[in-house]
Amino acid sequence: MSWMAWTLPTALFFSAIGLALLILTVFELRSPTRLAKGFLPMQTTRGDRFFISLLSAAFIHLLWLGTLGGALWGASLLAVLWAVLLMRWG
Helix, strand or coil, rough: CCCCCHHHHHHHHHHHHHHHHHHHHHHHHHCCCEEEECCCCCCCCHHHHHHHHHHHHHHHHHHHHHCCCCCHHHHHHHHHHHHHHHHHHC
């Protein structure tokens, strides 16, 4: 892996996504998902909401960089809070 420029934040980011996918897989095997209607304008499954939260996190970070610049800790916190809200009531 010497050809890749891995940094600790990058490794943590991809490890967290991999762990989340593993947890969602185990949860799916134990309790199959069903379509649910929350505040989103469509019926979604757990996987749908997780995917939407990942896309949203990317846009939150880009918006943060484009408007505020600087450190991304605030954007990361906002993205995690949005993901929790989306996974629970989306």
